[in-house]
Amino acid sequence: MSDLIVIGAGLCGLIAAYTAARAGKQVKIVTKGLGATHWHAGSIDVLGYYPDDATPVMRPLETLHDLTRARPQHPYAILDGTLSDALENFASLTRELGLPYAGAPNSGDNLWLPSPVGAARPTFPAPRAQLAGDLRRAAPMLIVGLRGMRDFYPELIAENLSKQGQRARAAFLPLDLITDRRDSNTAQLASALDDPTRRAKLAAALKQLAQPGERIGIPAILGMDAHAAALDDLQAQTGAAIFEIPTLPPSVPGVRLTNALRNHLRQLGVRVEINADVIGFHAEKDRVLWIESDASGRPLKHRAEKFLLATGGILGGGIDSDHTGKVWERVFDLPLAVPREREQWFRARFFDPAGHPIFRAGVPVNREFQPIDAQGARVYANVWAAGNLLAHADPILERSLEGLAIATGIAAARRAVK
């Protein structure tokens, strides 16, 4: 019997479990697999573009005031101004994990970091290894790729940065400098750079390429388990500021964060029940007594006082749909806020600045982060919901994906354990 069961192991679920465990509760995570965090860029987007008109957001915490006034149902509005508090919490956690995030919160400005296609990506706190890429800095950039690596195109990045008024140029190094593998994805390349001799070779080559005063951007493969040492070594040995540019999934910065969080949770006594696909639950009156996950023999029961749903939205697998236009929440079949007809789900342009209405579908909650029905009544007394599952926001469109996960995860967990 747990005090709290968190369903889902994305950033939101992990942070929620951490919050509850730190409050002294017996916490278990039940999750189908590992997902969400392996796809993110690794930095924490809080608010990059204002919903609807897609105006770039310069100072997210300030813009948030407007947002919460204009959209009282937005999950950020339910936080009651505790976002900066949540971000501070997260920052101190990352310091504890040895994977410190920093940057924007001090100044209140969004960071603008180079994306793998050379666009300026608005984000808020970022891992230490991404900070030197901030495009508000003046130092010229050298973007270095590895010849033959299919997920990184330095010339494209440099050209697009130049078009935006940055001083940037591109260079290549051979891939066999860091690996003798024939087939290697970014996670394997990162593990290869855990080896100090390999990164010394990389550092020497980078030093040859770079001109004085240049900062060096490389794909985000700078070590996996030994990332911190790898970054320090490379900066010391090249004498240049180094920054990582995140790549296509699997995102190495995301994997590092997940690994660190999972290890930390284990030390806090949180059991992560992975490969546990929740297929049923049992409720009496307005309380959920247990959930059941699929197993080889008989469904495995997980009992708890309280349940926190952090299964994600359409991408995370918390919400499913079919060709008839039916949309449903997968664990408790909670009421959803969703466009009525399938014909209303999308707009004609993929990059429509107003986004696609279906991606705003989700679980509506009250101010306690407890799911409610169409009449506004709480559905279960001991169920909370957080993260991308929540209705009335499109976190991918507004670039609030991680910020929303962290802030609502902490808020919902606090309310659940209080």
Added chain:
Amino acid sequence: MHTASWHSVGMTLDECIKCNVCTTYCPVAAVTDKFPGPKYVGPQAQRFRECGQLKSPDISVDYCSACRVCNEVCPSGVKIAEINARAKAQIVADRGIPIRNWFFGRNEQLGKIGSIAPQIANLGFHNPFSRFMAEKIMGVARHAPIPHWSTAGSFGAWFRRTPRLKSDKKVVYFHGCSTNYYEPQVGKAAVAVLEHLGYQVIVPPQNCCGLPMLNNGEFRAAEKLYRSNIAKLLPYADQGLPIVGTSVSCVLVLREEASEMLDIENDETRRLRNALWDMSEWLRDLLERGELDTNFRELKMIVPYHVSCQARAHRMGRPSLDVMTLIPGLDVREGNAKCCGLAGTYGYKAEKYDIAMKVGEEAFRFVRAQGDDVRFTTSDSEICRWQLEHGTHKDCRAPIEIFAAAYGLYDLDKRRLIQK
């Protein structure tokens, strides 16, 4: 595509969103280029396969060790390992089976033959020259931890020979081949624990679960074994008796793997599934119902617990851990290693031995990190126990042996029952 029905495991390829989480965690792809990774050989390659094709288009899928870490981390529910197993079976159907793999599939017969004269068999096979020749001629890795035949006779013989408790409470025991021929101690410990709990133990006729054949792509032969076990065990299931097994992998096959891979899903398979239990899972169930004797004696030691991939594939939580934590003094340390590397018969194959050892390194490192005082490690699967012993030079015991010891029934060092 091997699509017998919409419920076939092959259909789960449609769940894949190409996100690469499986490839990130695959312990085999992490150490060798010979395996292009679970996404590649699984849901991706599967779209290019069909029955009766000119030829099997790819054979690198043979380097999948079937550890199922991919299934575990997949956020979308693709049954990658099973897709791979079926692709392997297609290769066998197309190209025939190497003689070595044919032998590996017949673990039960090998056990039987060796047990006729186990000392001679051990001497004959387990000497450097024979192992060298076996590697050269058959491709059986010469250093791999192939078990020794039990010199104290088979479990079955012991069970018939010794007097048994009679009781109204009855339980059926599925021992599996390895307990029967290589580790009868595990079966003896299981019987001792069950009788200690007041159960009369029934050991019905049974045969190999078929896992080695499934692993080596011999699906038709495996199907025969599966159907034969159904016929032998179902009468007990239909009497409402629980059927418990100490081999976590045999139980997995009988409960799920065989029916999934062979596309046999019917009322009989469901009835058998409902009656089957992993030993620790059953004990945990007794515990939850308040029927487990928790009066364990103290076992003062550190025991690193390697959670075998087969145990994780059950998705039944950590029942062994749940029960072991009740034992006073026992400091059980749960490891996070993805796989011991041996993975069924994978690590026995000469071309895969080195891969298996590299994969296992994570588990070995975990054991070493628990200090030099560690006398025993534990793991639910016999395969993992042999590989852990091979990689760490520490004795590895089954959880049931530890339970038996904690009830004062079993000597963990000498690995035998304590006679009262």
Added chain:
Amino acid sequence: MKQIETEILVIGGGATGTGIAWDAALRGLRVVLVEKRDLTHGTTGRYHGLLHSGGRYVVKDPHSAAECIAENRILRKTHAHCIEDTGGFFVATPEDDNDYPDQFKAACAHIGIPCEEISVAAALKREPLMNPHARRVFVVPDGAADSFQATHSTAQAARQAGAQILNYHEVVQLIVKGGEGDRRVVGARVRDVARGEDVEIRARMTINAAGAWSGVVAQTAGVRVDVIPGKGTMLAVNHRVVNTVLNRCKMPDDGDIIVPIHTVAVIGTTDERVQDPEHLTIEPWEVELLLREGDKLIPGVSRARFVRAWAGVRPLYQEHYSGASRDATRDLTLLDHKTRDGVAGFLTILGGKWTTFRLMAQVTLDKACEYLGACKPCLTAQTVVPGVEQGHYWLGHRLHEVEENHLQSELVCECELVTRAMLENAARSNPTLTLDDLRRDVRLGMGPCQGGFCTYRAAGILHEMQVNSEQLTVNSEQLEEWSVAYMQSPAHNAQSRNTQHASRITNHQSPNLLLRDFLQERWKGLLPILWGRQLKQERLDELIYLCLMNADHLPDENATSPLSDFYSRPGISATADQGGAP
């Protein structure tokens, strides 16, 4: 203005036009083909891929059926590598007319279409997902045809025989000489869309093979051709739920066929008379109908994962016809505008189907030769196109070749197994204005993730090629060494061709535009079938291009390609343009 003199000008780079160019070149005629976009951009590239046995029309249209089986036998030889010998079933489900199967069987025997009745059990053994309540099943020699590969191979054969193939050359105006009663088409003014220049092509005979667009082309010569544009909508299932073509054994109707082609299975089709062949809208009722009818052939297929919907438009023709397009004849029609309209030097070929494209070319050239005088007889039935030595297509070939050559790390499109060198070689060998052109060449972005991972990689690779080729000179002779007919083979493209021989990349489009256009092009075909697992996939793709790439905020935001507008037109009728947010 640039001028080209030739004997025959062919308008339209679909199967028929390319076939005509090939046929003409083999007969020793000088021929130029113009296509306003990429080869197969029109109807040829938008059909389900069935190589007809003739079974489909055997009762309704026996003449057409006889043509099909004859051409089926020829194409299996001349275009062997573009054809997969899947075989086909005609399945009588409980809903279908009880008398039809016997008529069908008799008609097949009469025409000479091999047709064998097998037991339902035997059919289920081969296709386990087929409707188990089927009453009767007949096996016929249907097949699956890759119309992209086939057309490219035909074009290559035509080039080798001396033809000139000009992509992205759009007819602005047919040039007509003479007065009333003595008018004659003497060529066309065309626009080189990539370079933005006009070209004048003078020809003794102009052949209009623009399919559904033929009316538009003829109009510029003042000739009226009323094409019956029959829109057909199709849906692709994420994997091959069948490996045999399944047809309903009844009169042809909507949603009665499932074709396994490459890695997918295509449910087709609807048939709806439309006004505008350029902008086809897929209506929700069409999707619903295809799913409902699909369930009758394969129960449960409506719950499968779909990766795409698209519509093609049949260039049907029947003089003075006003009925439904479903009932219009599938026969080919050759219009000789000299006898029909008093305009000499001008032929229009219409109707038919992919399977009969070679025959259509033959009939057209026979007529043209009547006017042009001395030319050789048709050779296309006896001549193979480049690439046939690869043998019939088989599903596993890419996987097999990637494995044999250890090309896993070279994969740019992981779903469809497209290597970097395949992409580069295709870009060098074919004029490439958009990534969609490369999709037709090598199947880029046609798998489950629908461009999620490969769009970025392809844009990056093309950009690298642009950067490098700036210092290189074009050496077009060596270009021909690489055969387009092998562009789908990973093994043949195990290495990228020496970049010193580059490059015919007419494309100097901004990589940002390439990326944006392709994502939009994919989106268009996804909208009608976006739910469940594919919706989840699309959300991941969105995360990649918005959160990770920020690709909606790239420079060159206002740049457009000749196809940007085409991709941006809504592919489904109703979208949430007036809000609809919860």
